[in-house]
Amino acid sequence: MNKLFVIGIFTLFVQQAKAQFSKADLQATGLTCAMCSNAINKALQKVGFVESVESDIKNSSFAIVFKKDASVNIDALKEAVEDAGFSVGGLRLTGLFNEVKIAPDQHIKIGNSQFHFISVKDQVLNGEKTVTVVDKNFISEKQFKKYSSATKMDCIRTGKAGTCCTKEGLAEGERVFHVTII
Amino acid sequence: MTNLQKQFIVLLIVFCPLLANAQIKYGADAPEIALPAVNGDTLKLSSLKGKVVLLDFWASWCAPCRVANKGLGKLYSKYKSKGFEIFGVSFDKDKSDWKKAIAKDKITWLQVNDDGGWEAPTAINWRIDAIPTSYLIDQNGKLIAMDLAGKELEKKLKEILED
Numbered sequence: 334m335n336k337l338f339v340i341g342i343f344t345l346f347v348q349q350a351k352a353q354f355s356k357a358d359l360q361a362t363g364l365t366c367a368m369c370s371n372a373i374n375k376a377l378q379k380v381g382f383v384e385s386v387e388s389d390i391k392n393s394s395f396a397i398v399f400k401k402d403a404s405v406n407i408d409a410l411k412e413a414v415e416d417a418g419f420s421v422g423g424l425r426l427t428g429l430f431n432e433v434k435i436a437p438d439q440h441i442k443i444g445n446s447q448f449h450f451i452s453v454k455d456q457v458l459n460g461e462k463t464v465t466v467v468d469k470n471f472i473s474e475k476q477f478k479k480y481s482s483a484t485k486m487d488c489i490r491t492g493k494a495g496t497c498c499t500k501e502g503l504a505e506g507e508r509v510f511h512v513t514i515i
Numbered sequence: 516m517t518n519l520q521k522q523f524i525v526l527l528i529v530f531c532p533l534l535a536n537a538q539i540k541y542g543a544d545a546p547e548i549a550l551p552a553v554n555g556d557t558l559k560l561s562s563l564k565g566k567v568v569l570l571d572f573w574a575s576w577c578a579p580c581r582v583a584n585k586g587l588g589k590l591y592s593k594y595k596s597k598g599f600e601i602f603g604v605s606f607d608k609d610k611s612d613w614k615k616a617i618a619k620d621k622i623t624w625l626q627v628n629d630d631g632g633w634e635a636p637t638a639i640n641w642r643i644d645a646i647p648t649s650y651l652i653d654q655n656g657k658l659i660a661m662d663l664a665g666k667e668l669e670k671k672l673k674e675i676l677e678d
Protein backbone atom coordinates (compact mmCIF):
# COMPACT_ATOMS: atom_id res chain seq x y z
CA MET A 334 0.00 0.00 0.00
CA ASN A 335 2.80 2.38 0.96
CA LYS A 336 4.67 1.50 -2.23
CA LEU A 337 1.64 2.31 -4.33
CA PHE A 338 1.36 5.66 -2.63
CA VAL A 339 5.01 6.47 -3.37
CA ILE A 340 4.66 5.45 -7.03
CA GLY A 341 1.55 7.60 -7.20
CA ILE A 342 3.42 10.63 -5.91
CA PHE A 343 6.25 10.11 -8.42
CA THR A 344 3.82 9.81 -11.29
CA LEU A 345 2.46 13.20 -10.36
CA PHE A 346 5.89 14.78 -10.47
CA VAL A 347 7.22 13.36 -13.73
CA GLN A 348 5.46 15.22 -16.44
CA GLN A 349 4.80 12.88 -19.36
CA ALA A 350 4.05 15.26 -22.19
CA LYS A 351 1.53 14.59 -24.88
CA ALA A 352 4.09 14.99 -27.60
CA GLN A 353 5.94 12.86 -30.10
CA PHE A 354 8.87 13.75 -32.36
CA SER A 355 8.36 12.58 -35.92
CA LYS A 356 11.27 14.09 -37.83
CA ALA A 357 14.58 15.89 -37.54
CA ASP A 358 16.84 18.18 -39.48
CA LEU A 359 20.53 17.50 -38.91
CA GLN A 360 23.54 19.53 -39.97
CA ALA A 361 26.89 17.80 -40.09
CA THR A 362 30.27 19.44 -39.97
CA GLY A 363 33.78 18.20 -40.56
CA LEU A 364 37.11 18.91 -42.17
CA THR A 365 35.78 17.83 -45.55
CA CYS A 366 32.52 18.68 -47.27
CA ALA A 367 29.84 16.74 -45.35
CA MET A 368 27.36 16.74 -48.21
CA CYS A 369 29.99 15.35 -50.60
CA SER A 370 30.14 12.03 -48.74
CA ASN A 371 27.45 9.40 -48.68
CA ALA A 372 28.81 8.05 -45.38
CA ILE A 373 26.55 10.14 -43.11
CA ASN A 374 23.49 9.23 -45.15
CA LYS A 375 24.30 5.54 -44.89
CA ALA A 376 25.08 5.68 -41.16
CA LEU A 377 21.83 7.51 -40.35
CA GLN A 378 19.81 5.04 -42.38
CA LYS A 379 21.17 2.22 -40.24
CA VAL A 380 19.79 3.77 -37.01
CA GLY A 381 16.87 1.62 -35.83
CA PHE A 382 14.20 4.27 -35.45
CA VAL A 383 15.04 6.10 -38.69
CA GLU A 384 12.55 5.62 -41.50
CA SER A 385 14.26 7.71 -44.18
CA VAL A 386 17.07 10.21 -44.79
CA GLU A 387 17.14 12.82 -47.55
CA SER A 388 20.05 15.15 -48.21
CA ASP A 389 18.78 18.70 -48.33
CA ILE A 390 21.46 20.18 -50.55
CA LYS A 391 20.23 23.78 -50.38
CA ASN A 392 20.41 23.85 -46.56
CA SER A 393 23.44 21.53 -46.31
CA SER A 394 21.47 19.31 -43.97
CA PHE A 395 19.91 15.87 -43.67
CA ALA A 396 16.12 15.58 -43.39
CA ILE A 397 15.41 12.55 -41.22
CA VAL A 398 11.96 10.99 -40.81
CA PHE A 399 11.44 8.75 -37.77
CA LYS A 400 9.50 5.50 -37.85
CA LYS A 401 5.94 5.98 -36.61
CA ASP A 402 5.65 5.74 -32.81
CA ALA A 403 9.28 4.63 -32.54
CA SER A 404 11.23 5.58 -29.45
CA VAL A 405 13.78 8.17 -30.56
CA ASN A 406 17.28 8.24 -29.07
CA ILE A 407 18.96 11.47 -30.06
CA ASP A 408 22.40 10.29 -28.96
CA ALA A 409 22.17 7.46 -31.52
CA LEU A 410 21.90 10.08 -34.29
CA LYS A 411 25.01 11.84 -33.02
CA GLU A 412 26.92 8.57 -32.75
CA ALA A 413 26.01 7.67 -36.33
CA VAL A 414 27.35 10.99 -37.60
CA GLU A 415 30.51 10.65 -35.52
CA ASP A 416 31.08 7.06 -36.69
CA ALA A 417 30.94 8.37 -40.25
CA GLY A 418 33.82 10.71 -39.38
CA PHE A 419 31.87 13.94 -38.95
CA SER A 420 30.28 15.84 -36.09
CA VAL A 421 26.84 17.31 -35.50
CA GLY A 422 26.64 21.04 -36.15
CA GLY A 423 22.92 21.36 -35.48
CA LEU A 424 19.89 19.21 -34.75
CA ARG A 425 16.29 20.34 -34.85
CA LEU A 426 13.47 18.01 -33.81
CA THR A 427 9.92 18.43 -35.02
CA GLY A 428 6.82 16.82 -33.60
CA LEU A 429 3.22 17.24 -32.61
CA PHE A 430 2.45 18.75 -29.21
CA ASN A 431 -0.84 18.72 -27.36
CA GLU A 432 -1.22 21.22 -24.50
CA VAL A 433 2.38 20.87 -23.30
CA LYS A 434 3.31 23.56 -20.78
CA ILE A 435 6.95 24.59 -20.89
CA ALA A 436 9.01 27.04 -18.86
CA PRO A 437 12.74 27.73 -18.40
CA ASP A 438 14.56 24.90 -16.62
CA GLN A 439 11.49 22.66 -16.81
CA HIS A 440 12.03 18.93 -17.34
CA ILE A 441 9.53 17.27 -19.62
CA LYS A 442 9.43 13.66 -20.75
CA ILE A 443 8.82 13.24 -24.46
CA GLY A 444 8.78 9.63 -25.62
CA ASN A 445 11.44 7.85 -23.57
CA SER A 446 13.69 10.87 -23.08
CA GLN A 447 13.85 13.77 -20.64
CA PHE A 448 13.99 17.25 -22.14
CA HIS A 449 15.10 20.41 -20.35
CA PHE A 450 13.93 23.66 -21.89
CA ILE A 451 16.49 26.49 -21.96
CA SER A 452 15.95 30.18 -22.82
CA VAL A 453 12.22 29.84 -23.48
CA LYS A 454 9.23 31.88 -22.40
CA ASP A 455 6.52 30.25 -20.30
CA GLN A 456 4.12 28.92 -22.89
CA VAL A 457 1.85 26.09 -23.94
CA LEU A 458 2.91 24.15 -27.02
CA ASN A 459 0.22 23.01 -29.41
CA GLY A 460 0.41 21.55 -32.90
CA GLU A 461 3.60 21.01 -34.89
CA LYS A 462 6.60 22.55 -33.13
CA THR A 463 10.36 22.43 -33.68
CA VAL A 464 12.93 22.43 -30.90
CA THR A 465 16.69 22.87 -31.28
CA VAL A 466 19.05 20.67 -29.28
CA VAL A 467 21.61 22.82 -27.45
CA ASP A 468 23.64 20.10 -25.73
CA LYS A 469 27.43 19.99 -26.02
CA ASN A 470 28.51 18.48 -29.36
CA PHE A 471 25.10 19.17 -30.91
CA ILE A 472 25.89 22.83 -31.64
CA SER A 473 29.04 24.85 -32.14
CA GLU A 474 31.24 25.49 -29.12
CA LYS A 475 30.39 29.20 -29.25
CA GLN A 476 26.64 28.55 -29.28
CA PHE A 477 27.01 26.02 -26.47
CA LYS A 478 28.71 28.63 -24.29
CA LYS A 479 25.82 30.99 -24.88
CA TYR A 480 23.16 28.44 -23.92
CA SER A 481 25.04 26.90 -21.03
CA SER A 482 25.23 30.31 -19.37
CA ALA A 483 21.42 30.55 -19.53
CA THR A 484 20.94 28.05 -16.70
CA LYS A 485 22.62 27.50 -13.37
CA MET A 486 21.75 23.82 -13.43
CA ASP A 487 24.69 21.52 -13.81
CA CYS A 488 22.99 19.10 -16.23
CA ILE A 489 23.70 21.46 -19.16
CA ARG A 490 27.39 20.60 -18.81
CA THR A 491 27.06 16.91 -18.01
CA GLY A 492 23.92 16.08 -20.02
CA LYS A 493 22.76 14.11 -17.01
CA ALA A 494 20.32 14.73 -14.19
CA GLY A 495 22.00 15.71 -10.93
CA THR A 496 20.88 15.11 -7.36
CA CYS A 497 18.81 18.29 -7.63
CA CYS A 498 16.42 16.62 -10.05
CA THR A 499 15.58 13.50 -8.07
CA LYS A 500 12.70 15.27 -6.36
CA GLU A 501 11.14 15.71 -9.79
CA GLY A 502 11.24 11.95 -10.26
CA LEU A 503 14.36 11.82 -12.44
CA ALA A 504 16.91 9.21 -11.54
CA GLU A 505 20.34 10.66 -10.77
CA GLY A 506 22.49 10.24 -13.86
CA GLU A 507 19.54 9.97 -16.27
CA ARG A 508 20.28 11.49 -19.67
CA VAL A 509 18.68 14.92 -20.07
CA PHE A 510 18.55 16.60 -23.49
CA HIS A 511 18.63 20.38 -23.48
CA VAL A 512 16.50 22.12 -26.04
CA THR A 513 15.32 25.58 -26.93
CA ILE A 514 12.80 27.10 -29.28
CA ILE A 515 14.21 29.54 -31.80
CA MET B 516 34.93 -35.08 -50.97
CA THR B 517 33.73 -34.43 -47.46
CA ASN B 518 30.62 -32.46 -46.77
CA LEU B 519 32.69 -29.61 -45.40
CA GLN B 520 34.71 -29.38 -48.61
CA LYS B 521 31.53 -29.37 -50.65
CA GLN B 522 30.13 -26.56 -48.55
CA PHE B 523 33.33 -24.60 -48.95
CA ILE B 524 33.20 -24.92 -52.75
CA VAL B 525 29.55 -23.86 -52.80
CA LEU B 526 30.47 -20.82 -50.72
CA LEU B 527 33.33 -19.97 -53.07
CA ILE B 528 31.06 -20.17 -56.10
CA VAL B 529 28.45 -18.00 -54.43
CA PHE B 530 30.83 -15.33 -53.19
CA CYS B 531 33.41 -15.15 -55.99
CA PRO B 532 31.36 -12.90 -58.27
CA LEU B 533 30.83 -10.57 -55.30
CA LEU B 534 34.53 -10.48 -54.51
CA ALA B 535 35.42 -9.84 -58.12
CA ASN B 536 32.96 -6.97 -58.18
CA ALA B 537 33.98 -5.45 -54.87
CA GLN B 538 36.50 -3.02 -56.26
CA ILE B 539 37.18 -1.36 -59.55
CA LYS B 540 40.65 -2.51 -60.49
CA TYR B 541 43.45 -0.85 -62.39
CA GLY B 542 43.90 -2.41 -65.80
CA ALA B 543 40.24 -3.40 -65.92
CA ASP B 544 37.91 -2.22 -68.66
CA ALA B 545 35.95 0.86 -67.63
CA PRO B 546 32.30 -0.14 -67.23
CA GLU B 547 30.11 1.54 -69.85
CA ILE B 548 28.33 4.77 -69.03
CA ALA B 549 25.59 5.95 -71.41
CA LEU B 550 23.77 9.06 -70.20
CA PRO B 551 22.13 12.20 -71.58
CA ALA B 552 24.33 15.20 -72.36
CA VAL B 553 23.13 18.79 -71.96
CA ASN B 554 21.36 18.70 -75.34
CA GLY B 555 19.57 15.46 -74.41
CA ASP B 556 21.57 13.17 -76.74
CA THR B 557 22.96 10.00 -75.19
CA LEU B 558 26.71 10.12 -74.80
CA LYS B 559 28.70 6.90 -74.32
CA LEU B 560 31.96 6.63 -72.43
CA SER B 561 33.03 3.84 -74.82
CA SER B 562 32.78 6.26 -77.78
CA LEU B 563 35.93 7.96 -76.46
CA LYS B 564 38.27 5.00 -77.12
CA GLY B 565 41.54 6.20 -78.60
CA LYS B 566 41.65 9.17 -76.21
CA VAL B 567 42.95 9.47 -72.66
CA VAL B 568 39.82 10.23 -70.62
CA LEU B 569 39.40 11.73 -67.18
CA LEU B 570 36.10 10.39 -65.86
CA ASP B 571 35.01 12.95 -63.29
CA PHE B 572 32.11 12.34 -60.88
CA TRP B 573 30.72 15.53 -59.41
CA ALA B 574 27.61 17.60 -58.58
CA SER B 575 26.81 21.31 -58.61
CA TRP B 576 26.33 21.34 -54.82
CA CYS B 577 29.78 19.83 -54.16
CA ALA B 578 31.98 22.81 -53.32
CA PRO B 579 35.33 21.00 -53.70
CA CYS B 580 34.20 19.73 -57.12
CA ARG B 581 33.47 23.28 -58.21
CA VAL B 582 36.92 24.40 -57.12
CA ALA B 583 38.45 21.49 -59.03
CA ASN B 584 36.58 22.54 -62.20
CA LYS B 585 38.76 25.64 -62.45
CA GLY B 586 41.95 23.58 -62.54
CA LEU B 587 40.44 21.10 -64.98
CA GLY B 588 39.63 23.89 -67.41
CA LYS B 589 43.30 24.83 -67.70
CA LEU B 590 44.46 21.24 -68.19
CA TYR B 591 41.71 20.63 -70.73
CA SER B 592 42.70 23.50 -72.98
CA LYS B 593 46.35 22.48 -72.74
CA TYR B 594 45.97 18.77 -73.56
CA LYS B 595 42.73 18.52 -75.57
CA SER B 596 44.53 18.74 -78.92
CA LYS B 597 46.94 15.98 -77.81
CA GLY B 598 44.16 13.44 -77.30
CA PHE B 599 42.81 14.27 -73.81
CA GLU B 600 39.11 14.34 -73.02
CA ILE B 601 37.11 14.89 -69.84
CA PHE B 602 33.85 13.01 -69.28
CA GLY B 603 32.00 14.69 -66.42
CA VAL B 604 29.18 12.75 -64.73
CA SER B 605 26.99 14.85 -62.46
CA PHE B 606 24.68 13.37 -59.83
CA ASP B 607 22.52 16.50 -59.65
CA LYS B 608 18.88 15.59 -59.13
CA ASP B 609 17.82 18.84 -60.72
CA LYS B 610 19.13 19.18 -64.28
CA SER B 611 18.85 22.97 -64.17
CA ASP B 612 21.32 23.11 -61.24
CA TRP B 613 23.71 21.05 -63.34
CA LYS B 614 23.31 23.29 -66.40
CA LYS B 615 23.77 26.47 -64.33
CA ALA B 616 27.00 25.10 -62.85
CA ILE B 617 28.31 24.23 -66.33
CA ALA B 618 27.67 27.80 -67.47
CA LYS B 619 29.08 29.39 -64.32
CA ASP B 620 32.26 27.27 -64.29
CA LYS B 621 32.63 27.76 -68.08
CA ILE B 622 32.86 24.00 -68.64
CA THR B 623 33.62 23.13 -72.25
CA TRP B 624 34.31 19.40 -71.81
CA LEU B 625 31.79 16.57 -72.18
CA GLN B 626 29.06 16.47 -69.56
CA VAL B 627 26.34 13.93 -68.77
CA ASN B 628 23.87 13.75 -65.88
CA ASP B 629 22.59 10.82 -63.82
CA ASP B 630 19.88 12.58 -61.82
CA GLY B 631 19.53 10.18 -58.87
CA GLY B 632 21.98 11.61 -56.35
CA TRP B 633 23.81 8.91 -54.38
CA GLU B 634 21.21 6.37 -55.57
CA ALA B 635 21.92 7.07 -59.25
CA PRO B 636 22.64 3.77 -61.09
CA THR B 637 26.06 5.07 -62.15
CA ALA B 638 26.97 5.96 -58.53
CA ILE B 639 25.98 2.47 -57.38
CA ASN B 640 27.66 0.69 -60.30
CA TRP B 641 30.93 2.60 -59.83
CA ARG B 642 30.63 2.50 -56.01
CA ILE B 643 30.90 6.25 -55.62
CA ASP B 644 30.59 7.17 -51.91
CA ALA B 645 32.13 10.61 -52.03
CA ILE B 646 32.72 13.31 -54.61
CA PRO B 647 34.83 14.50 -56.26
CA THR B 648 36.01 11.08 -57.44
CA SER B 649 37.78 10.60 -60.75
CA TYR B 650 39.31 7.86 -62.86
CA LEU B 651 41.86 8.13 -65.61
CA ILE B 652 41.16 5.85 -68.56
CA ASP B 653 43.73 5.06 -71.25
CA GLN B 654 43.32 4.93 -75.04
CA ASN B 655 42.18 1.29 -74.82
CA GLY B 656 39.41 2.01 -72.32
CA LYS B 657 41.37 0.59 -69.34
CA LEU B 658 41.34 2.20 -65.90
CA ILE B 659 44.85 3.37 -65.07
CA ALA B 660 44.54 5.74 -62.10
CA MET B 661 42.11 7.12 -59.54
CA ASP B 662 41.66 10.57 -57.97
CA LEU B 663 44.59 12.23 -59.68
CA ALA B 664 44.30 15.99 -59.50
CA GLY B 665 46.36 19.11 -60.03
CA LYS B 666 50.07 18.55 -60.59
CA GLU B 667 49.84 14.76 -60.29
CA LEU B 668 47.25 14.62 -63.04
CA GLU B 669 49.28 16.92 -65.27
CA LYS B 670 52.41 14.82 -64.71
CA LYS B 671 50.53 11.67 -65.73
CA LEU B 672 49.04 13.33 -68.83
CA LYS B 673 52.49 14.56 -69.88
CA GLU B 674 53.86 11.05 -69.43
CA ILE B 675 51.15 9.43 -71.57
CA LEU B 676 50.50 12.09 -74.19
CA GLU B 677 53.87 13.75 -74.77
CA ASP B 678 56.19 10.72 -74.88
